Amino acid sequence: MSHSKTPHVVDARYMEPPEPFVQTMEMLDILKPGEKMLLLLFREPHPLYKVLTQNGYAYETELLADGTFEILIWR
């Protein structure tokens, strides 16, 4: 799945925990330097935010009209 912000997308909107977290970590592992990834969820993943910050990642979150949170993650 691709997106205008980045081709690296994890659409976790219909996944049960902890699948969104696991898939995001897997995607981050294969990202090349300078690449960004996008996580789609119907909630704000605060525990993930904490892990991202601790591991030196930055993120930006946008809430869309349909209730999707788009979380853009990069290092």
Added chain:
Amino acid sequence: MLSFENAPPFAAPLRFFLTAPLFSLAAGLLLMAAGPDLLASRWTPGLLAATHLITVGFMLQIMLGALIQILPVVAGVNLGNPLRVARWLHAGLSAGAILLASGFLWGAPALLSAAALTLALTVAAFLVVTGWALYGVPSTSPTIRGIKVALVGLAGAVGLGTLLALAIAHGWAIPLPLLTDLHVGWALGAWAGILLAAMAFVVVPMFQLTPGYPARPSWWFPRLMLGLMLAWALAVHLDAALAIRLIQASAALLGIAFLLLTLRLQMQRRRARADATYRYWQLGLASAIFALAMLLTAAVWPPLADLGGWSTFAGIMLLVGGFMSFIIGMLYKIVPFLAWLHLQNQAKPGRPVPNMNKILSEAAMRHQMRAHAAALVLLLAAAIRPDWLARPAGAALALASGWLFYNLLGAALRYRLHLQKVDREEAPAV
């Protein structure tokens, strides 16, 4: 990598979840012992006692206990020392609920005053602790805004409740019926209703694999509901009877809109299997819509509320059918998930952790839910024919609550058993 840093220990929320069913069990036993007289009107001492065993002893207990656990997950904030907060909060709420129910039951001014002070101080301390933690946290999601607004609702609900309890204890001349309705509005609309919505925005899509709640109404719902409750308070102050009815009708409509939206999302869910949580929410949605429709009808045409059993019927529908069902439905996801998460964090990498169904089986939850639904039907029937059904309905509520306690206790014990196994495996082999 799954370790949720600083997640409160499992013992923090668990004590609330295990105590709460004992209070609804006590409400059932009370109805069983007191019989039909308890349901003679919404103002009998016994019914006031039973109602608060459920609202303070069951609902408030679980809602505040769950908040300690869920604030880090949905808002990214941690309370300073969650286990210590949990200890005194749990003690204060439990003592307050017992004092309040006893105060109503025996018409004892000293007990009522003690209950009012205990609950007011406990909740005020909780509001200070959570307010401190949430201070400066931006409302980046409707859930965070909802929690903040709901805490304002809690302050109003407990403030009004304290005033009412002290007024009854000391014979102060205040308009009791008007202020009681306002207290109920703040407690169930501004506090429990907004908190439920704030949680639903997260847990309904997450646990039931539905689409998300559309952003715009989610942002507005908490503020609109609180605004209506403030307007209601003003209308009581001005003694504007027509305005009060109009506001009650609007609040009921707003609640129904939220419930219908949730029902629509559930119909679009991507999980084919209907588990206990889903069924509990279906029961909760249907009951709450029915109860709010009754409130709406009575606001439009007040003589209906004077019909024998009308208020009691609507109250049972909303509390036992609505809120209790939503809460138990969520507990049945949260307790096994937390147990699994804490075991996962304790286990060595690569070591298997029992899956959630082993901690609390689907069959156990489903059977308990049938008992709860049967208790609801009997309680509703008892509101109409108390002379025949009050005692069996009380027994049914006690049974369903005892069963809930048994299920949750079983999950906690199995969790501890696995934890000990993990500890043994971790012990150095020297």
